[in-house]
Amino acid sequence: MRTSTLLTLGLLSILPGPALAALTPEQTAQVIKTLDERQKSVGDYKSLAYMESKERDKADVVYEVAIYRRGADQKLMLLFLQPKAEQGKGYLRIDKNLWMYDPTVGKWERRTEREKIGGTGSRRQDFDESRLSDEYTADYEGEDKLGAFTVHRIKLTAKEGVDVAFPVMKVWVDVATNNMLKSQEFALSGKLMRTSYYPKWQKLYSESKKGEVWYPQEMRFYDEVDKANSTLIIMKSVDLRPLDANLFTKAWLESKSR
Amino acid sequence: MGLIDLQIAARSLLQHSKRTGFLGAAIASVTILMVLLNGLIAGIDDMMLRSATTLMTGHVNVGGFFKVTSGAAAPLVTDFQKVMDDVKGEVAGVDYIVARGRGFAKAVSDTATQDLILGGIDIRTENGFRQVVQPLSGNLDDFAKPNTALIFETQAKKLGVKVGDSLTLSAPTARGTNNTADVRIIAICKDIGLLSVFNAYVTPGTLRSLYQLKDTATGALQIYLKDHSTAPLVAAHLREVLEKKGHRLMEPDPQPYFQKLMTKVNREDWTGQKLDVTTWMDEMSFISSTLKILRALSFLLTLILAVIIVVGIMNTMWIAIRERTREIGTLRAIGMQRGKVRTMFLLEAALLGFGSTVFGVTVASLIAIIVNAAHISVPESVQMFLMTDHLNLAIHPGGLASAIISLTLLVTFAALYPAWRAAKLQPVTAMHHIG
Numbered sequence: 001m002r003t004s005t006l007l008t009l010g011l012l013s014i015l016p017g018p019a020l021a022a023l024t025p026e027q028t029a030q031v032i033k034t035l036d037e038r039q040k041s042v043g044d045y046k047s048l049a050y051m052e053s054k055e056r057d058k059a060d061v062v063y064e065v066a067i068y069r070r071g072a073d074q075k076l077m078l079l080f081l082q083p084k085a086e087q088g089k090g091y092l093r094i095d096k097n098l099w100m101y102d103p104t105v106g107k108w109e110r111r112t113e114r115e116k117i118g119g120t121g122s123r124r125q126d127f128d129e130s131r132l133s134d135e136y137t138a139d140y141e142g143e144d145k146l147g148a149f150t151v152h153r154i155k156l157t158a159k160e161g162v163d164v165a166f167p168v169m170k171v172w173v174d175v176a177t178n179n180m181l182k183s184q185e186f187a188l189s190g191k192l193m194r195t196s197y198y199p200k201w202q203k204l205y206s207e208s209k210k211g212e213v214w215y216p217q218e219m220r221f222y223d224e225v226d227k228a229n230s231t232l233i234i235m236k237s238v239d240l241r242p243l244d245a246n247l248f249t250k251a252w253l254e255s256k257s258r
Numbered sequence: 259m260g261l262i263d264l265q266i267a268a269r270s271l272l273q274h275s276k277r278t279g280f281l282g283a284a285i286a287s288v289t290i291l292m293v294l295l296n297g298l299i300a301g302i303d304d305m306m307l308r309s310a311t312t313l314m315t316g317h318v319n320v321g322g323f324f325k326v327t328s329g330a331a332a333p334l335v336t337d338f339q340k341v342m343d344d345v346k347g348e349v350a351g352v353d354y355i356v357a358r359g360r361g362f363a364k365a366v367s368d369t370a371t372q373d374l375i376l377g378g379i380d381i382r383t384e385n386g387f388r389q390v391v392q393p394l395s396g397n398l399d400d401f402a403k404p405n406t407a408l409i410f411e412t413q414a415k416k417l418g419v420k421v422g423d424s425l426t427l428s429a430p431t432a433r434g435t436n437n438t439a440d441v442r443i444i445a446i447c448k449d450i451g452l453l454s455v456f457n458a459y460v461t462p463g464t465l466r467s468l469y470q471l472k473d474t475a476t477g478a479l480q481i482y483l484k485d486h487s488t489a490p491l492v493a494a495h496l497r498e499v500l501e502k503k504g505h506r507l508m509e510p511d512p513q514p515y516f517q518k519l520m521t522k523v524n525r526e527d528w529t530g531q532k533l534d535v536t537t538w539m540d541e542m543s544f545i546s547s548t549l550k551i552l553r554a555l556s557f558l559l560t561l562i563l564a565v566i567i568v569v570g571i572m573n574t575m576w577i578a579i580r581e582r583t584r585e586i587g588t589l590r591a592i593g594m595q596r597g598k599v600r601t602m603f604l605l606e607a608a609l610l611g612f613g614s615t616v617f618g619v620t621v622a623s624l625i626a627i628i629v630n631a632a633h634i635s636v637p638e639s640v641q642m643f644l645m646t647d648h649l650n651l652a653i654h655p656g657g658l659a660s661a662i663i664s665l666t667l668l669v670t671f672a673a674l675y676p677a678w679r680a681a682k683l684q685p686v687t688a689m690h691h692i693g
Contacts, residue, residue, distance in 0.1 A: 056370065056371060057370075096327065096329075097327075097328065097329045098329065108525070109521070109524060109525060110328065110329040110524040110525055111329065111524070112329055112330045112430070112434035113329075113434065114430065114434035114435065114436075115430070115434065158435075163433050163434055163435065164435065165430075165434065165435065165436055166435070166436055167435055185436075187428070187435075187436045187437045187438045188431065188435055188436070188437040188438075188470065189437055189438045189439065189440075191426070191438040191440075193428075193436055193438070225364070225366050225426060225428050225438065226364070226366050226371045
């Protein structure tokens with residue numbers, strides 16, 4: 001059902017839509033900034049996600065992952081809960097380093113922030129707070145139609161000196177809600193690497209933010225290089241209540257696999 | 259002990275031709291098995307050296323890692339020309355030195371993907387490469403053209419590609435940014451064992467563009483020596499030299515560079531350039547465990563055979579002594595000393611051992627020559643361990659000599675106790691013996 005919806009979205013996106021006035025550079029930057037602001041939780045964030053990974057010549061794998069974030073100091077932790085073989089595996093960001101813990105060998109490995117998570121098509125930034133306005137410069141490309149939605153198509157180019165997984169992105173932002181519905185990520189060579197769809201958005205009231213926090217309830221990532229690979233992430237629950245003060249430590253993550 | 263003793267021993271062996279033939283055949287069979295088994299292991303060793311030093315490593319490598327941040331490392335030697343200048347003239351017995359790019363990428367065809375270890379090579383400077391890598395289709399000369407790739411037949415089969423087809427190589431740069439390069443396959447080469455399963459080659463320019471590297475960076479300087487056995491000494495000397503010239507060096511660690519990159523370097527808290535001097539044995543340590551198991555199995559088999567020989571010889575000697583008790587008594591009665599009797603039996607065993615092992619070694623060598631000439635293909639699963647697609651038995655003169663000496667000594671040793679017992683017999687008792 002979802003695939004057919006996305007197919008329709010894709011097909012409709014190539015049809016011409018009603019023309020909107022082009023956004024100025026300031027307005028374009030504001031759209032991206034708003035996108036970030038709406039997802040910022042300021043306080044703590046905890047969610048439980050199901051992640052289904054499809055890879056060529058491999059059996060589909062479904063993961064259950066707990067995501068912990070602390071907006072104040074940009075901390076992030078991912079803890080794999082399922083399947084059994086991956087239980088206790090986790091990622092922890094301390095300062096600018098992303099560490100991966102493998103309970104089968106009991107060792108921590110430093111990883112680049114830009115690598116794939118758990119070998120799936122997802123990356124750290126898919127679970128993290130959106131920082132598009134900090135990392136990219138936005139250029140308005142035009143207005144577009146994505147199914148029934150009228151969207152802004154914006155090209156994002158990585159800022160000088162900022163390390164990102166994809167130096168160029170294109171995002172399709174819903175004019176009505178300012179939610180990102182689709183994105184495409186490009187390699188340095190200009191080759192399209194990944195297309196992502198965000199068909200469902202949810203919001204929650206945050207006490208710490210004193211406002212609403214938006215999050216994509218469903219994310220679909222399609223590998224454009226190896227087209228047989230895709231990843232689906234569904235956020236089952238999100239909790240914005242404060243987390244334990246000492247949660248973002250290696251010891252805490254290690255304790256989960258004992 | 260002289261020629262006469264030898265003549266007596268030989269005559270005695272000939273007199274008991276049935277027993278001698280049976281025992282000789284057993285010793286010769288063990289010799290053949292031992293020589294062929296050692297030939298198989300030596301063959302794997304030879305192929306490993308040949309394929310490894312063509313596909314992955316020099317006899318000595320000056321590689322290294324560059325870390326932009328402490329969490330992002332790449333197998334790089336920056337400003338490699340300076341390192342080359344520091345190395346040149348410091349090593350004796352160098353055949354040639356090449357700068358080779360190192361990298362990893364996912365190769366994507368229309369139908370499949372494969373993770374590959376990439377080598378960035380300039381075919382014009384790689385003297386040894388052309389001698390070992392044999393194209394099945396395509397032309398190695400085309401490999402000098404930009405954005406071209408050379409792959410092996412197993413990879414071509416897996417990716418479903420032929421010469422002229424395109425492949426997309428996808429890899430993150432040293433800063434973790436994703437990049438791709440489209441390359442055209444110019445040659446599909448014959449497999450060279452395990453290493454050709456995951457090693458593929460592109461031009462240095464393609465590798466640099468994929469990883470966004472400057473022209474002054476390379477993966478490693480691969481040093482080829484006239485005598486590869488001096489590699490550990492050369493590596494140790496180079497470490498000293500490079501350290502004195504102000505380069506930061508990694509601690510010697512017998513692991514291939516990609517294992518260090520994945521398990522060690524990213525965990526360490528440093529940034530910038532560190533050089534890493536390794537030998538071809540270090541770079542191949544990930545498959546040496548297979549060889550160790552094979553060697554251990556071979557040793558165990560040889561040990562079992564040796565025990566069987568010792569028991570067989572001792573038993574046969576006992577029978578011989580029983581049969582020849584009256585003869586021993588007569589010899590003792592006419593004045594032969596105990597020591598001489600002992601020597602006579604030992605000489606018989608030594609002569610039997612020597613003759614049988616020489617025969618065994620000759621037969622084994624002939625078998626090896628026939629097997630190597632027949633180019634017998636082995637199954638794909640076995641190719642991984644043999645490092646080649648056909649059976650290769652490497653018979654070295656040193657190995658043959660050691661088989662002859664060790665087995666002759668073993669046979670002589672087995673005869674020691676029976677010979678000693680024979681020498682202890684009293685002449686009168688021995689002469690009255692009814693056997």
